Amino acid sequence: MVVARRTSRDIRSESRLDVLHAVLSAGETTRGAVAASTGLSAATVATVVGELIVEGILVETKTTAGRIGRPTATIAMSAERGRVVGVDVAETYVRAVLFDTALAQLAAVELARDEHDLDPDSVVDAIGRAIDRLLAQERVSRGAVLGVGVALPGLVQGDTGVSVVVPNWSWHTVELDRLRERVGLPLVVDNPLKVIATAELWLGRGRSHTSLVTVNLGTGVGAGIVLEGSILRGATNSAGEWGHSLLVLDGRRCRCGRDGCVEAYVGVPGIQQTLREIAPEHALLALDLQRDFIIGMAEKADEGDAAVSEAIDRTAYYLGSALADLVAVVNPEIVTLTGWTVWRLGEHLLPATRERLLSQSPGGSAQGLEIVVSDVGTSSVATGVATIALERFLADAGLLTTRIPIAL
Amino acid sequence: MVVARRTSRDIRSESRLDVLHAVLSAGETTRGAVAASTGLSAATVATVVGELIVEGILVETKTTAGRIGRPTATIAMSAERGRVVGVDVAETYVRAVLFDTALAQLAAVELARDEHDLDPDSVVDAIGRAIDRLLAQERVSRGAVLGVGVALPGLVQGDTGVSVVVPNWSWHTVELDRLRERVGLPLVVDNPLKVIATAELWLGRGRSHTSLVTVNLGTGVGAGIVLEGSILRGATNSAGEWGHSLLVLDGRRCRCGRDGCVEAYVGVPGIQQTLREIAPEHALLALDLQRDFIIGMAEKADEGDAAVSEAIDRTAYYLGSALADLVAVVNPEIVTLTGWTVWRLGEHLLPATRERLLSQSPGGSAQGLEIVVSDVGTSSVATGVATIALERFLADAGLLTTRIPIAL
Numbered sequence: 001m002v003v004a005r006r007t008s009r010d011i012r013s014e015s016r017l018d019v020l021h022a023v024l025s026a027g028e029t030t031r032g033a034v035a036a037s038t039g040l041s042a043a044t045v046a047t048v049v050g051e052l053i054v055e056g057i058l059v060e061t062k063t064t065a066g067r068i069g070r071p072t073a074t075i076a077m078s079a080e081r082g083r084v085v086g087v088d089v090a091e092t093y094v095r096a097v098l099f100d101t102a103l104a105q106l107a108a109v110e111l112a113r114d115e116h117d118l119d120p121d122s123v124v125d126a127i128g129r130a131i132d133r134l135l136a137q138e139r140v141s142r143g144a145v146l147g148v149g150v151a152l153p154g155l156v157q158g159d160t161g162v163s164v165v166v167p168n169w170s171w172h173t174v175e176l177d178r179l180r181e182r183v184g185l186p187l188v189v190d191n192p193l194k195v196i197a198t199a200e201l202w203l204g205r206g207r208s209h210t211s212l213v214t215v216n217l218g219t220g221v222g223a224g225i226v227l228e229g230s231i232l233r234g235a236t237n238s239a240g241e242w243g244h245s246l247l248v249l250d251g252r253r254c255r256c257g258r259d260g261c262v263e264a265y266v267g268v269p270g271i272q273q274t275l276r277e278i279a280p281e282h283a284l285l286a287l288d289l290q291r292d293f294i295i296g297m298a299e300k301a302d303e304g305d306a307a308v309s310e311a312i313d314r315t316a317y318y319l320g321s322a323l324a325d326l327v328a329v330v331n332p333e334i335v336t337l338t339g340w341t342v343w344r345l346g347e348h349l350l351p352a353t354r355e356r357l358l359s360q361s362p363g364g365s366a367q368g369l370e371i372v373v374s375d376v377g378t379s380s381v382a383t384g385v386a387t388i389a390l391e392r393f394l395a396d397a398g399l400l401t402t403r404i405p406i407a408l
Numbered sequence: 409m410v411v412a413r414r415t416s417r418d419i420r421s422e423s424r425l426d427v428l429h430a431v432l433s434a435g436e437t438t439r440g441a442v443a444a445s446t447g448l449s450a451a452t453v454a455t456v457v458g459e460l461i462v463e464g465i466l467v468e469t470k471t472t473a474g475r476i477g478r479p480t481a482t483i484a485m486s487a488e489r490g491r492v493v494g495v496d497v498a499e500t501y502v503r504a505v506l507f508d509t510a511l512a513q514l515a516a517v518e519l520a521r522d523e524h525d526l527d528p529d530s531v532v533d534a535i536g537r538a539i540d541r542l543l544a545q546e547r548v549s550r551g552a553v554l555g556v557g558v559a560l561p562g563l564v565q566g567d568t569g570v571s572v573v574v575p576n577w578s579w580h581t582v583e584l585d586r587l588r589e590r591v592g593l594p595l596v597v598d599n600p601l602k603v604i605a606t607a608e609l610w611l612g613r614g615r616s617h618t619s620l621v622t623v624n625l626g627t628g629v630g631a632g633i634v635l636e637g638s639i640l641r642g643a644t645n646s647a648g649e650w651g652h653s654l655l656v657l658d659g660r661r662c663r664c665g666r667d668g669c670v671e672a673y674v675g676v677p678g679i680q681q682t683l684r685e686i687a688p689e690h691a692l693l694a695l696d697l698q699r700d701f702i703i704g705m706a707e708k709a710d711e712g713d714a715a716v717s718e719a720i721d722r723t724a725y726y727l728g729s730a731l732a733d734l735v736a737v738v739n740p741e742i743v744t745l746t747g748w749t750v751w752r753l754g755e756h757l758l759p760a761t762r763e764r765l766l767s768q769s770p771g772g773s774a775q776g777l778e779i780v781v782s783d784v785g786t787s788s789v790a791t792g793v794a795t796i797a798l799e800r801f802l803a804d805a806g807l808l809t810t811r812i813p814i815a816l
Contacts, residue, residue, distance in 0.1 A: 227640065
């Protein structure tokens with residue numbers, strides 16, 4: 001076994017990462033609160049915070065004089081250190097979001113895409129145009145952009161990989177080089193599952209839990225896994241492909257080409273299929289766009305539509321069963337749900353999903369388990385990949401050396 | 409997020425663990441080879457090895473004079489530092505194995521058990537008798553025993569857990585206290601999945617891979633998971649319960665009470681059921697013992713029995729499908745197979761299992777993946793839990809402080 005060695009420099013860098021993590025998670029905090037939440041000594045926190053203030057990463061925001069002792073200063077990320085861009089590339093759109101260096105969302109630009117056009121050149125072009133438009137609209141100079149992160153569903157490593165999520169849409173070194181050239185700014189590219197895990201780790205339940213699974217539900221589905229405060233990437237950056245694990249041996253054909261995948265039941269086309277099995281002529285099935293279908297499901301459920309309620313119940317049964325498999329293998333402290341199906345349909349799905357999950361998880365694996373909607377918010381992909389871009393900037397500036405994601 | 413802090417003392421302890429790991433894995437090695445395999449500096453290795461020799465953990469075995477330079481000494485674990493006992497508690501037997509402190513197997517005692525008797529008192533008694541008999545037979549004084557490890561299939565944490573593997577057989581603090589009293593020696597108790605992962609980590613493919621899954625196939629089935637050189641325990645020590653993840657939604661009833669679990673298809677009773685579906689009157693189904701059934705399957709397959717060959721093919725299809733789910737989520741470098749089904753039937757199962765696994769693993773998750781029979785050997789459970797007992801002894805002696813399993 002080869003274990004990465006830890007040096008004093010690594011420890012110093014880990015302290016910085018932990019301090020940044022604590023400040024970013026808290027928004028505004030104090031040195032004392034950082035020491036309490038990280039377990040670092042007050043002296044170490046004071047040293048690290050001092051260095052990060054000199055480097056323009058942190059700022060003191062205000063000073064509160066107590067009745068006794070020295071005044072207490074609050075600290076925060078320095079929002080004005082620069083700008084970071086996160087780009088969410090999906091089948092049907094490219095969305096570029098501008099963040100300050102405190103990861104507050106400032107503005108966004110969304111370009112619609114033809115979901116049938118999977119030519120990497122056209123995707124590269126759309127990403128480039130979205131970023132250009134965003135920077136022009138917000139009058140941000142390119143020199144102020146510390147990093148750009150792009151979440152790509154078809155991203156694979158190595159030469160022979162095949163895209164899971166979108167058949168025939170896989171990105172290799174050559175396409176990434178083209179993207180890098182087109183963007184012309186410091187760039188990181190990562191898989192959406194690693195991206196949502198990063199967002200959950202820095203800005204969601206990762207602030208209070210060391211092991212978690214965050215599940216993304218949309219057209220496609222997948223899981224981001226955080227263990228001991230680090231993102232599980234796997235041997236080929238493919239960990240978390242729970243959407244293409246089996247729910248039903250030899251079951252429904254999945255768009256990945258295999259049969260019985262979780263995604264074929266709880267991805268939006270899978271939910272449409274479930275409704276079709278219950279009520280083949282249901283009006284919602286005539287809607288052209290998946291998002292309209294999901295919005296319609298929520299509305300019809302509120303109106304007491306029996307077929308829709310039945311479809312939601314079956315979907316919760318599928319989802320709870322499939323989540324139980326993930327819980328059986330990984331045994332996390334908490335499962336969070338994210339993605340646009342969840343934003344619209346989460347409150348309808350969650351109670352029955354939770355019940356099925358808890359009853360199906362073997363032995364002690366669900367003991368104390370929480371299952372909740374993620375509180376990262378609706379731009380979790382863009383936020384996550386912007387966070388990775390910010391981490392990468394800090395690493396390239398020599399401010400961090402370890403626990404940096406291996407984004408490409 | 410709370411991250412465990414690392415101190416200089418931890419680093420020193422990790423260096424010791426890495427050196428011990430390297431020496432134990434190699435059997436006999438040199439300081440130079442240890443430095444090369446651990447990534448530690450030659451100076452650090454020299455210091456750590458010197459300390460461990462003084463403490464009687466390592467010994468110099470021989471000195472080889474090269475043609476130039478100083479003579480090179482080989483080092484090894486000090487086999488005579490003491491004895492360690494590993495106890496494998498299964499449904500049908502209790503097996504106690506004696507090891508020296510180089511983890512060489514010296515002797516074993518096996519007591520048959522009535523598999524219907526799940527009373528913890530009778531299990532405690534059988535464990536105690538097996539250890540007593542082993543020590544008496546080998547004339548080992550109790551003072552020479554540095555530690556005893558017991559692998560318990562029904563082990564749970566917390567107050568409300570239910571045994572997964574053997575219904576109604578769950579061990580809580582009270583039974584563990586009784587066991588501790590009966591054994592009267594330094595005791596660790598752990599879950600068999602964590603135990604086989606430990607054996608694979610120290611003595612198997614963990615020597616050459618940092619992320620792996622080892623799968624145990626017998627009456628029950630489960631997975632031990634190693635990530636970044638550490639065993640994945642999970643929030644409630646329940647990670648790896650892949651045997652009770654779903655293979656077929658609403659499929660065969662599993663002995664855990666749920667439907668469609670992997671174990672209901674690839675555990676021995678599952679394989680019996682598959683043969684029964686193909687040839688209800690097959691002579692092998694009349695055999696009383698599961699082990700005889702598996703031995704008979706191998707023999708009949710060699711003789712060209714069509715029903716048995718079909719049952720093996722279907723089992724490989726189930727097993728490959730279920731392993732693909734594990735690979736999709738965890739994305740390890742290698743999968744190893746262990747357990748008595750594998751020792752007897754492995755060569756018949758492996759080719760078709762590998763083919764199905766590779767074709768079913770999504771995207772890049774099986775890229776470069778190896779799937780092999782574990783080379784830890786047929787006492788992997790006893791060896792693994794003896795290894796944990798040895799680690800615990802080293803920790804209690806102040807020789808290690810981190811990365812120690814949380815065995816009870």
